[in-house]
Amino acid sequence: MDKNQFGIDMMKEGKWEEAAKAFMEVIDENPTDPVAYINFGNVLSAVGETEKALKFFQKAIELGGGGAAYYSAGALFYEKEQFDEAKKMFEQAIKEGLHTSDNYFMLGMCLVNLQNTRLALPYLQRSVELNETDSESLFQYGICLAQEGSLDEAIVQLEKCIGLEPNHADAYYNLGVAYAFKENKQQALAMLEKALQIQPDHTLAKNTLAILENMDNQIN
Structure with missing residues (x-):
């Protein structure tokens, strides 16, 4: 089996040491292969070695790794909440054809x-x-x-969204808010109640539901 593919398979199984070993062997055998640097960087990122991972992504970029290298670097910056740097990487990935x-x-x-x-x-x-x-x-x-x-x-x-993920409490909550803004109170209440059925401790849904119900009580 191709060593890069073997390493990817090991990553999927959470076997980080085996994955790292496979990718490092690829790098040793072909030090100009950007894919191996990207893959090794992904292993490092997965185990929290973000600074080391970034160096491998930068090396992959230097070797012409294209959109995949920029995407991996962008994902790392995003995880570190460096959103402006991440944005630049994802924009460059698009320019590279990703x-x-x-x-x-x-x-x-x-x-x-x-x-x-x-x-x-x-x-x-x-x-x-x-x-x-x-x-x-x-x-x-x-x-x-x-x-x-x-x-x-x-x-x-x-x-x-909820058609694909019926237990997405946040989607139901935001539907409730949207319907409330459209003054469709009955539908808003139904969506908020559904959010709370899925996630009883959904504070925003609780508070919004209480506000809408209190408005009804004041009117009555």
Whole structure:
């Protein structure tokens, strides 16, 4: 079996030492193979050796590792909450031809964390277009749409999310908020109650439900 593939298989099984050994053997045999540096960096990142991992990703970039190398570096910066640096890496990955759902999603999430939801929207939209079965992409896209005031489209995306993940309490909560803003109180209450059925300690859902019910009591 190809040593890179063997290493990847070991990573999937959580056998980090075996994976690292396989990738290091590839590097020793072919020190100009950027894929091995990316894979070894991913092992280091998985075991918390982030600074060492970054050096391997940078080496992969120098060796022409392309979009995959920039994506791995971006994921590392994102994990360290260095969102501006991560954004640059994901943008460069796109320039290098990495047009994957994951890359667009991560770029969008960088912009969300940098408080720029308007710029995040097209990247999250593209992520959903490329993978319509990713519930987290649908959820984050829906949240982003809601924050930009596109409530009808937000509801569509959040409903798609719960269609794929019926126990997504946060999606039900945000649907409840969206329906409340649209003054559809009955539907809002139903969504918030569903969120609490799934996650009884969902504080935001509890508080929002209490506010809506208190409004009813005041009217009555």
